[in-house]
Amino acid sequence: MSEKRKIRIGLLGFGIVGQGVWKNIERNREALEYRLGAELVISDIMVKDLARKREVEVSESLLTTDAARVVDNPEIDIVCELMGGTKEALDLTRRALERGKIVVSANKALICEHGEELFRIARENGAHYFFEASVAGGIPIIKTIREALVANRFSLIYGILNGTSNYILTRMEREGISFEETLVDARRLGYVEADEALDLDGIDAAHKTVILTYLAHGKWVKLEDIICEGIRKITTDDIEIAGQLGFKIKLLAVIKRDFEANQLSVRLHPALIAKKEVIAGVDGVYNGVSVTGDVVGTTFLIGRGAGQDATSSSVISDISDAVFMLRGAPPQAISKEDEELYAQLAEGLELSKAEDLKGCYYVRISVRDEEGVLAKVTDIMAREHISISSVNQKEFGDGMATVMVTTHKISEAAMQSAKEALAAEGAVVGQPVSFRIFKPEEG
Numbered sequence: 001m002s003e004k005r006k007i008r009i010g011l012l013g014f015g016i017v018g019q020g021v022w023k024n025i026e027r028n029r030e031a032l033e034y035r036l037g038a039e040l041v042i043s044d045i046m047v048k049d050l051a052r053k054r055e056v057e058v059s060e061s062l063l064t065t066d067a068a069r070v071v072d073n074p075e076i077d078i079v080c081e082l083m084g085g086t087k088e089a090l091d092l093t094r095r096a097l098e099r100g101k102i103v104v105s106a107n108k109a110l111i112c113e114h115g116e117e118l119f120r121i122a123r124e125n126g127a128h129y130f131f132e133a134s135v136a137g138g139i140p141i142i143k144t145i146r147e148a149l150v151a152n153r154f155s156l157i158y159g160i161l162n163g164t165s166n167y168i169l170t171r172m173e174r175e176g177i178s179f180e181e182t183l184v185d186a187r188r189l190g191y192v193e194a195d196e197a198l199d200l201d202g203i204d205a206a207h208k209t210v211i212l213t214y215l216a217h218g219k220w221v222k223l224e225d226i227i228c229e230g231i232r233k234i235t236t237d238d239i240e241i242a243g244q245l246g247f248k249i250k251l252l253a254v255i256k257r258d259f260e261a262n263q264l265s266v267r268l269h270p271a272l273i274a275k276k277e278v279i280a281g282v283d284g285v286y287n288g289v290s291v292t293g294d295v296v297g298t299t300f301l302i303g304r305g306a307g308q309d310a311t312s313s314s315v316i317s318d319i320s321d322a323v324f325m326l327r328g329a330p331p332q333a334i335s336k337e338d339e340e341l342y343a344q345l346a347e348g349l350e351l352s353k354a355e356d357l358k359g360c361y362y363v364r365i366s367v368r369d370e371e372g373v374l375a376k377v378t379d380i381m382a383r384e385h386i387s388i389s390s391v392n393q394k395e396f397g398d399g400m401a402t403v404m405v406t407t408h409k410i411s412e413a414a415m416q417s418a419k420e421a422l423a424a425e426g427a428v429v430g431q432p433v434s435f436r437i438f439k440p441e442e443g
């Protein structure tokens with residue numbers, strides 16, 4: 001690799017998210033550094049306990065219990081505040097911003113309560129504060145509102161912003177198991193805040209709602225001024241009855257702006273939502289946000305709202321924005337040299353051939369409605385080693401029928417040969433038509 005600018009990063013806190021940031025920068029270091037045109041060095045990490053055993057092991061020399069080594073260190077360009085809480089995190093964020101550093105944070109509680117002050121300190125000191133991981137984990141909702149949808153005024157934003165409560169509600173609904181039982185698993189998976197009331201009483205989602213409200217409407221609302229109700233009162237019976245009535249129960253954030261009346265409604269509470277709505281299908285630890293803008297219409301974003309990897313994906317995205325800022329180059333301005341280096345990553349990467357594709361198919365065959373025709377169709381398929389998943393037949397009363405077959409996973413070549421053989425069969429009229437069945441988990 002050529003000489004790249006070295007960007008030094010300090011971490012405050014090395015828990016679930018902090019270690020995720022380390023792990024995922026290492027995982028994709030090569031691609032990331034080509035994309036950014038810079039070398040990323042996590043040089044100093046503030047922890048509480050130096051001797052603690054961690055999932056990610058790093059050289060002892062990087063660890064410190066002294067915050068000054070991160071926030072006051074003139075060699076550190078980017079400070080990631082991943083310690084949580086609103087006291088020490090506030091002091092350290094202030095201090096880093098006052099020193100003109102770029103601070104990246106996942107701390108929604110801190111931003112909700114002190115965002116106004118922290119943004120001001122950043123402005124006054126030529127510093128920057130990035131916080132994509134603070135709302136909806138891995139979903140780029142902050143970037144979407146601030147950048148991608150900048151042309152819009154937002155009449156309605158609603159969504160599921162707390163992964164833990166959505167995970168709990170989903171398991172209660174699907175398995176009929178209790179709130180307490182699912183909470184145990186949510187803890188094990190690292191979704192739950194150290195202070196569980198944040199997740200269970202809706203406070204965490206309300207923090208995120210306040211942040212989105214500011215980004216969309218430029219107004220900091222106070223937590224105590226909005227409706228904030230959590231999921232503790234929801235029972236499996238409520239979920240079952242709602243289901244019978246055609247609803248799901250979700251913990252929903254709603255930010256509604258009436259531009260004519262100049263009114264803003266901000267709230268966070270459980271809501272029954274018709275099952276046909278997209279948001280009703282956002283289950284498990286996933287979050288979903290619907291953003292309606294007066295120019296673009298409605299855009300829906302769905303993704304993982306909590307967990308180590310999804311959250312660190314957003315932290316690394318902010319680190320990357322910070323790097324572009326430090327380099328004075330927008331992301332689109334990749335140098336010729338970087339472009340060439342990036343292309344090297346694709347060396348040996350082959351485009352797979354269409355005939356090598358494997359998948360499931362739906363086939364429609366027009367046939368003469370005569371004895372044994374179905375057997376002929378299935379025989380031809382068997383000869384091509386096509387395993388059939390379902391067969392349906394529709395008769396038209398004019399001596400014609402349509403046979404509709406779905407298959408298990410087969411090769412594209414087998415499908416082509418079967419279609420040729422079917423077309424040549426006397427009882428088949430015209431050319432059979434096939435469509436591929438797409439299963440996201442199989443690609």
Ligand SMILES: NC(=O)c1ccc[n+]([C@@H]2O[C@H](COP(=O)([O-])OP(=O)(O)OC[C@H]3O[C@@H](n4cnc5c(N)ncnc54)[C@H](O)[C@@H]3O)[C@@H](O)[C@H]2O)c1
Binds near residue numbers: 108
């Ligand atoms: N885990 C998630 O899914 C997730 C998702 C989005 C945002 N967040 C936010 O990210 C932040 C970190 O969350 P986490 O899940 O990694 O929590 P965590 O408890 O696993 O990690 C925080 C770490 O910071 C350390 N820490 C706290 N105070 C410290 C101090 N004074 N000195 C040194 N170390 C200190 C703790 O010892 C701990 O190891 C929080 O603000 C959280 O709300 C978490």
Ligand SMILES: N[C@@H](CCO)C(=O)O
Binds near residue numbers: 136137162193204307
């Ligand atoms: N506890 C939070 C973490 C992500 O902010 C949640 O469940 O959504």
Ligand code: NA
Binds near residue numbers: 133136138139142314
């Ligand atoms: Na996000």
